[in-house]
Amino acid sequence: MSYLSKKTVEDLQVAGKRVLVRCDFNVPLKNGVITDENRIVAALPTIRYLINNGAKVILCSHLGKPKGEPKPELSLAPVAVRLSEKLGKDVVFAADDTVVGDNAKAAVAAMKDGDVVLLQNTRYRVEETKNGEAFSRELGSLCDLFVNDAFGAAHRAHCSTVGVASFVEESANGYLMAKEVQYLGSAVNDPARPFVTILGGAKVADKLNVIENLLNKADTLIIGGGMAYTFLAAKGYGVGASLLDSEKIDYCREMLARAEEKGVKILLPVDCVIAKSFPDPIDTDIAVDVVASNAIPNDMMGLDIGPATAELFATEVKNAKTVVWNGPMGVFENPTLAKGTIAVAKALAETDAITIIGGGDSAAAVNTLGFGDKMSHISTGGGASLEFLEGKELPGIAAMSDK
Numbered sequence: 001m002s003y004l005s006k007k008t009v010e011d012l013q014v015a016g017k018r019v020l021v022r023c024d025f026n027v028p029l030k031n032g033v034i035t036d037e038n039r040i041v042a043a044l045p046t047i048r049y050l051i052n053n054g055a056k057v058i059l060c061s062h063l064g065k066p067k068g069e070p071k072p073e074l075s076l077a078p079v080a081v082r083l084s085e086k087l088g089k090d091v092v093f094a095a096d097d098t099v100v101g102d103n104a105k106a107a108v109a110a111m112k113d114g115d116v117v118l119l120q121n122t123r124y125r126v127e128e129t130k131n132g133e134a135f136s137r138e139l140g141s142l143c144d145l146f147v148n149d150a151f152g153a154a155h156r157a158h159c160s161t162v163g164v165a166s167f168v169e170e171s172a173n174g175y176l177m178a179k180e181v182q183y184l185g186s187a188v189n190d191p192a193r194p195f196v197t198i199l200g201g202a203k204v205a206d207k208l209n210v211i212e213n214l215l216n217k218a219d220t221l222i223i224g225g226g227m228a229y230t231f232l233a234a235k236g237y238g239v240g241a242s243l244l245d246s247e248k249i250d251y252c253r254e255m256l257a258r259a260e261e262k263g264v265k266i267l268l269p270v271d272c273v274i275a276k277s278f279p280d281p282i283d284t285d286i287a288v289d290v291v292a293s294n295a296i297p298n299d300m301m302g303l304d305i306g307p308a309t310a311e312l313f314a315t316e317v318k319n320a321k322t323v324v325w326n327g328p329m330g331v332f333e334n335p336t337l338a339k340g341t342i343a344v345a346k347a348l349a350e351t352d353a354i355t356i357i358g359g360g361d362s363a364a365a366v367n368t369l370g371f372g373d374k375m376s377h378i379s380t381g382g383g384a385s386l387e388f389l390e391g392k393e394l395p396g397i398a399a400m401s402d403k
């Protein structure tokens with residue numbers, strides 16, 4: 001499937017039509033207050049386009065994991081309020097525990113062109129995550145057209161991302177979806193070179209398929225974070241008490257050999273920040289040392305890349321034309337162990353290359369450090385962007401109408 005063969009919102013005749021838009025309003029909440037509105041802001045272009053073109057705009061999303069039952073603390077009510085402020089117009093919130101209930105039906109029946117209604121959390125319904133037909137049909141009964149703009153949920157075949165598309169006249173990708181696909185797709189399939197990818201995070205096992213797929217695409221693969229130690233072990237280094245996936249050492253050895261065959265450069269840490277034990281609580285003061293990555297003492301563990309590694313990685317980034325980054329370089333939740341992640345974030349912020357952050361922890365790190373606006377693209381989907389980098393087809397996009 002080519003993602004570019006799918007309809008986008010501009011391919012639909014939306015005037016006067018009821019258009020259901022699946023957004024990703026899965027925002028962090030603290031005591032009912034939205035603490036990061038990025039996902040709401042990212043959804044605005046599609047919503048504004050539909051309002052300006054005379055559609056009746058019905059929005060839906062999941063929030064958190066209510067596991068198929070109403071949970072008041074996971075109501076989308078606060079999103080309706082914030083969205084209304086952002087749009088400068090009323091957003092009617094249809095507070096049905098069944099999502100498509102009497103409130104939703106009445107609100108939709110009363111809509112005029114350009115009006116906006118937000119439905120309740122789709123995961124209040126147990127069928128949602130099972131892509132059950134009855135709920136898909138109910139969602140479809142509210143609308144004529146469907147637009148999927150929830151990149152963060154595009155790797156899931158749920159009623160509100162995939163099922164509903166079978167019960168509408170036509171469906172299409174929204175602007176956010178198209179933007180994500182454009183950046184991630186051109187980075188992976190047609191990158192300006194040198195193309196450098198940086199992988200970090202805790203476990204090799206989580207990113208096996210990403211490593212394999214990127215070995216076919218990238219010029220350089222940089223590996224940091226907890227997953228680096230299994231690669232260092234594959235090179236025959238002792239890694240002490242560092243995070244190690246002993247079942248994946250052979251796999252890492254094979255990847256190192258394959259990279260050499262293909263002429264792909266793999267950069268691993270040359271030095272590490274080590275400590276006696278994992279910080280507990282995670283942000284507590286911690287005594288650390290820096291050693292070469294082949295000299296980690298038996299009773300110590302590597303918890304961040306060292307300064308020489310940070311410089312090595314930063315130089316590679318400086319010479320790149322495209323950089324994709326997923327996963328922190330160390331235990332960045334601890335200020336003493338965040339330096340490697342900060343150094344990489346800074347290198348990305350300073351380069352002229354196209355820089356793409358693959359959601360999740362790395363996106364949070366970049367935003368917290370204030371480098372957000374220096375990146376070409378920060379994906380709104382952690383899991384979805386990883387599956388995209390693995391080369392997998394995303395069901396939420398595949399289900400849209402062809403052009």
Ligand code: ATP
Pocket residue numbers: 200201202203206225226227243302303304326327328329330331332333358359360361362363382
């Ligand atoms: P992203 O969210 O950007 O996709 P990720 O969530 O996939 O990244 P995870 O695999 O969840 O990344 O790993 C992130 C966690 O890895 C962080 O909580 C961090 O503390 C931890 N981590 C990083 N380096 C190490 C290390 N050397 N030892 C142990 N844990 C580490």
